[in-house]
Amino acid sequence: MKRTFLASAALVVVLLVVAVVIYAIRARGGGVPFVHGGEAVPAAAEAAPGTTMTTSSGQAMPRGVVVIDARRQQLIGVSTAPVTRAPMEQTLRTVGVIRYDERKLADVNLRLEGWIRDLYVDYTGQSIQQGQPLFTIYSPELLTTQQEYLLALKTRDQMQSSVLPDARERADQLVASARQRLTLWNLPEDEMRALDETRSAPEVVVFRSPVTGFVIEKQALQGMHVAPGQTLYKVANLSTVWIEADVYEREMATVRVGQRATVTLEAYPGESFDGRAIYIYPFMEESTRTVKVRLQFANPRGRLKPGMYANVELHGTGVMGLTVPANALIDTGAEQIVFVAQGDGYYTPRRVRVGRNLDDRIEILDGVKEGEQVATSATFFLDSESQLRAGLDNYDISKSAPAGGPTAAGPALDITFRTNPDPPKTGDSEFEVAVKGADGQPVADADVAVQMFMPAMPTMSMPAMRNETKLLHVGGGVYRGMGQVLMAGHWDVTVVVSRGGQQLGQKQLALAAR
Numbered sequence: 001m002k003r004t005f006l007a008s009a010a011l012v013v014v015l016l017v018v019a020v021v022i023y024a025i026r027a028r029g030g031g032v033p034f035v036h037g038g039e040a041v042p043a044a045a046e047a048a049p050g051t052t053m054t055t056s057s058g059q060a061m062p063r064g065v066v067v068i069d070a071r072r073q074q075l076i077g078v079s080t081a082p083v084t085r086a087p088m089e090q091t092l093r094t095v096g097v098i099r100y101d102e103r104k105l106a107d108v109n110l111r112l113e114g115w116i117r118d119l120y121v122d123y124t125g126q127s128i129q130q131g132q133p134l135f136t137i138y139s140p141e142l143l144t145t146q147q148e149y150l151l152a153l154k155t156r157d158q159m160q161s162s163v164l165p166d167a168r169e170r171a172d173q174l175v176a177s178a179r180q181r182l183t184l185w186n187l188p189e190d191e192m193r194a195l196d197e198t199r200s201a202p203e204v205v206v207f208r209s210p211v212t213g214f215v216i217e218k219q220a221l222q223g224m225h226v227a228p229g230q231t232l233y234k235v236a237n238l239s240t241v242w243i244e245a246d247v248y249e250r251e252m253a254t255v256r257v258g259q260r261a262t263v264t265l266e267a268y269p270g271e272s273f274d275g276r277a278i279y280i281y282p283f284m285e286e287s288t289r290t291v292k293v294r295l296q297f298a299n300p301r302g303r304l305k306p307g308m309y310a311n312v313e314l315h316g317t318g319v320m321g322l323t324v325p326a327n328a329l330i331d332t333g334a335e336q337i338v339f340v341a342q343g344d345g346y347y348t349p350r351r352v353r354v355g356r357n358l359d360d361r362i363e364i365l366d367g368v369k370e371g372e373q374v375a376t377s378a379t380f381f382l383d384s385e386s387q388l389r390a391g392l393d394n395y396d397i398s399k400s401a402p403a404g405g406p407t408a409a410g411p412a413l414d415i416t417f418r419t420n421p422d423p424p425k426t427g428d429s430e431f432e433v434a435v436k437g438a439d440g441q442p443v444a445d446a447d448v449a450v451q452m453f454m455p456a457m458p459t460m461s462m463p464a465m466r467n468e469t470k471l472l473h474v475g476g477g478v479y480r481g482m483g484q485v486l487m488a489g490h491w492d493v494t495v496v497v498s499r500g501g502q503q504l505g506q507k508q509l510a511l512a513a514r
Contacts, residue, residue: 063349063386065512066339067489073345076381080341080373081325083364088323090254090316090358096245096263096295098308104237106211111228112185114139117204119222121215121233128235130212135220135232136204142185146201149178153199213237236306241299243275245312246290254316254356255280261295263310273297273304277314316356323361328374329354330383338364339382341373344488344514349386413437413505417450417495424485424513431483433471435497442477443497446504450483451494452511485513 068078118136121128128134156171182192191205217234226232243263247255259277275297284291295312297304329352330337336354339347352367368374375382413435420430431450435443448471456464469483485491491511497504 063337063383064490065342065349066347066382066385068345068347068385069488070345076378078347078378078382079376081328081376083322083324083368083370083372083374085320085370086323086361088316088319088321088356088358088363090356092247092251092254092314092316094245094247094312094314096243096310096312098304098306098310099242099244100216100236100238100306101240101242101296104213104240106213106235106237107231108134108210108233108235109229109231110137110186110207110226112137112139112142113227114142114225116220116222116224116226119220121209121218121220122222124215124218126215128209128211128213128215130209132209133206134209135222136206137226138204142182142187142205143201143203145178145181145185146195149175149182149195150199150201152178153196209235211235211237238299238302238304238306241297241304241306242278243295243297243310243312245293245295245310245314246285246288247293247314249284249289249291252291255291255293255314260315262313262315263295263297265304265308265310267308268303321355322364322368322370323358324364324368324374325376326357326360326362328376328379329362330379337383338368339375339379339386340368341375346488346514347375347382347386349383413443413497414440415495415497415505415507417493417507417509419511424511426485426488426513428482429485431469431471431481433479433495433497435477435479443504444473444475444477445499446473446479447498448473448479449496449498450481451496452483452485453492453494454487454489455492488513 068076114137116135117138120133120135152171152174156168156175159168159171179192187205188208191202195201213235214237215233216236217231219230220226220232243261245261255277257277257280261275261277262272263275264272275295277293278296279294281292281294293314324338328338330339336352337349338352340350342348350367353365355363355365357363414437416434418432418434420432433448433450435446435448437443450469450471452465452467452469454465456462465486467484467486469481471479471481474480489512491513493509493511495507495509497506
């Protein structure tokens with residue numbers, strides 16, 4: 001219980017420190033200088049993309065480089081993975097409903113008036129073939145026209161021996177006219193041949209199916225009176241079916257006509273069916289914020305039945321792109337950050353521009369290069385430490401910097417600071433400071449000291465560290481001396497130039513030691 005209480009208390013203290021730092025950052029909104037090649041440049045110009053984030057108030061939240069030694073990396077579980085170039089084979093998962101192929105639906109009706117005498121296809125769902133008898137129809141109008149056709153045939157036969165060409169031509173026209181009326185009423189060809197052979201008009205005519213499929217709607221009844229255009233059957237050919245899948249607005253960019261699709265159904269566990277996208281609807285459902293995508297599937301055995309629900313997977317194209325593991329990305333809402341490993345325990349926050357979500361990986365459009373290592377675990381710790389480090393840097397510099405003035409010592413002196421090696425490493429390094437006056441001439445009779453300060457890091461149980469190195473004049477306004485860098489990390493450096501105990505000027509900058 002005591003340990004739990006102490007741990008909770010420590011966590012509360014850390015959160016309070018972070019809150020104070022964030023408040024100070026928002027109040028100032030400034031940056032710190034950074035040493036590059038021995039010259040001080042503003043931090044905003046030197047920092048890598050992604051080292052600041054936008055807060056709700058519109059101000060920038062700075063992030064700093066995090067330095068963690070190997071032992072602490074092991075304790076907190078930091079791991080890295082490379083930025084890789086891979087095919088963007090994204091799989092989009094959604095649900096859909098099986099529908100009829102609208103191009104294979106048929107409406108069976110008559111073009112004449114009559115009564116159904118015999119009904120052969122008498123229930124919904126019955127399978128029918130093209131040319132199969134559906135019913136017989138009794139139509140006084142059809143019967144009369146058939147008789148007129150037979151009379152025309154008889155007249156034509158009688159006129160064959162006529163010496164008047166006009167009479168024979170007229171008889172042929174009457175036969176053609178009567179035959180055309182029967183054809184326009186869709187009288188089957190076998191019925192026409194029977195009329196020509198038997199020269200007898202049947203009382204009823206057999207009406208046959210014009211298509212192959214299944215009866216999905218039936219209105220025809222025995223003895224029913226039918227009118228021209230009245231629907232008697234609706235027939236669907238199920239050799240192919242459609243699946244209408246719902247795709248959310250944010251996923252529309254990944255859907256293409258011709259895209260390969262796979263579906264699974266609860267009715268057939270362990271089986272899948274392959275098809276392709278053939279159409280994307282031109283409008284969006286406002287209530288669900290989805291767009292329907294039409295998929296086509298072959299259905300030779302009729303196992304895919306309209307009305308079934310289906311689990312749909314749309315397989316994206318294989319365009320190459322940069323990707324990182326999904327757990328490497330920190331999404332603040334306003335921006336996305338990854339921590340790039342620089343080696344020797346250094347992790348630099350980098351702002352990136354993301355693309356598609358590829359399940360366990362994220363496409364990166366800009367911000368990293370192929371082969372760079374990014375942190376994939378303990379990223380929350382790195383982000384917290386990065387913000388805390390940057391906040392403490394800004395806070396401590398703000399206390400020592402002159403109010404309302406730049407960090408340089410004013411126009412009187414030109415102070416340049418260098419290290420050897422550059423950047424310095426832990427241990428002894430050579431410091432060099434060149435001092436020139438306002439007239440550009442070297443200042444050779446001054447006392448020069450280099451003060452180094454690293455703020456405390458509460459989350460890593462590290463106290464604040466300070467040291468000071470006095471430099472000797474070696475000629476030409478150049479001062480050198482051996483200084484000690486206590487540990488790797490970011491140091492706040494102040495170069496103080498004085499004479500006879502009176503300060504002539506100073507310069508403040510930040511130094512990254514490895």
